[in-house]
Amino acid sequence: KAGVTQTPRYLIKTRGQQVTLSCSPISGHRSVSWYQQTPGQGLQFLFEYFSETQRNKGNFPGRFSGRQFSNSRSEMNVSTLELGDSALYLCASSSLSRTLNTEAFFGQGTRLTVV
Amino acid sequence: EDKVVQSPLSLVVHEGDTVTLNCSYEVTNFRSLLWYKQEKKAPTFLFMLTSSGIEKKSGRLSSILDKKELSSILNITATQTGDSAIYLCAVEIVETSGSRLTFGEGTQLTVNP
Numbered sequence: 001k002a003g004v005t006q007t008p009r010y011l012i013k014t015r016g017q018q019v020t021l022s023c024s025p026i027s028g029h030r031s032v033s034w035y036q037q038t039p040g041q042g043l044q045f046l047f048e049y050f051s052e053t054q055r056n057k058g059n060f061p062g063r064f065s066g067r068q069f070s071n072s073r074s075e076m077n078v079s080t081l082e083l084g085d086s087a088l089y090l091c092a093s094s095s096l097s098r099t100l101n102t103e104a105f106f107g108q109g110t111r112l113t114v115v
Numbered sequence: 116e117d118k119v120v121q122s123p124l125s126l127v128v129h130e131g132d133t134v135t136l137n138c139s140y141e142v143t144n145f146r147s148l149l150w151y152k153q154e155k156k157a158p159t160f161l162f163m164l165t166s167s168g169i170e171k172k173s174g175r176l177s178s179i180l181d182k183k184e185l186s187s188i189l190n191i192t193a194t195q196t197g198d199s200a201i202y203l204c205a206v207e208i209v210e211t212s213g214s215r216l217t218f219g220e221g222t223q224l225t226v227n228p
Contacts, residue, residue, distance in 0.1 A: 033215065042220045043218035056212060056214065056215050090156075111156075
């Protein structure tokens with residue numbers, strides 16, 4: 001069974017640009033969550049998508065957005081990039097349902113550097 | 116505000132030592148507690164704990180959840196250099212429309228030969 005796939009693995013952008021990151025979950029998983037990991041802040045929750053709907057959102061500005069497609073693949077977009085957006089962006093998938101606890105599996109992440 | 120605190124933040128041991136990593140939490144709607152190992156990029160899943168007092172075990176690693184004390188420990192016995200990694204504790208929090216993981220800062224474990 002293929003794991004969670006994130007593309008691209010590395011990205012360098014300049015301030016003010018926008019970026020789109022992609023995540024393909026494990027086959028059969030319908031929940032996709034995004035996290036930002038920085039040395040100072042650790043792993044912080046961005047948002048969660050389930051069946052093409054954003055179910056939950058963390059405390060990030062509106063420049064961070066996402067969407068999920070009918071095949072459960074998800075994209076995350078960051079507009080008007082700032083230096084502080086440099087981070088490892090991790091995507092996690094799970095077959096989460098409301099009544100069944102299931103663990104989340106992470107992709108390798110996209111390392112975004114803003115210069 | 117939901118909070119997950121791990122201790123120690125870093126730990127250096129010798130091969131063969133036994134280590135205990137701690138995780139405590141203060142959250143609103145607890146669903147489960149998860150441990151992950153992060154070596155380079157992707158955190159890899161270790162354990163998920165939902166019931167208090169039940170020990171989950173996998174080889175030299177084990178973990179217990181104490182819901183009364185709002186904490187969990189991760190034990191690693193007979194450590195090896197390959198155990199060197201960041202160990203992340205996360206609590207799954209249920210909200211009205213979904214759930215999310217809140218992570219601790221992690222414990223950086225270094226196992227020296």
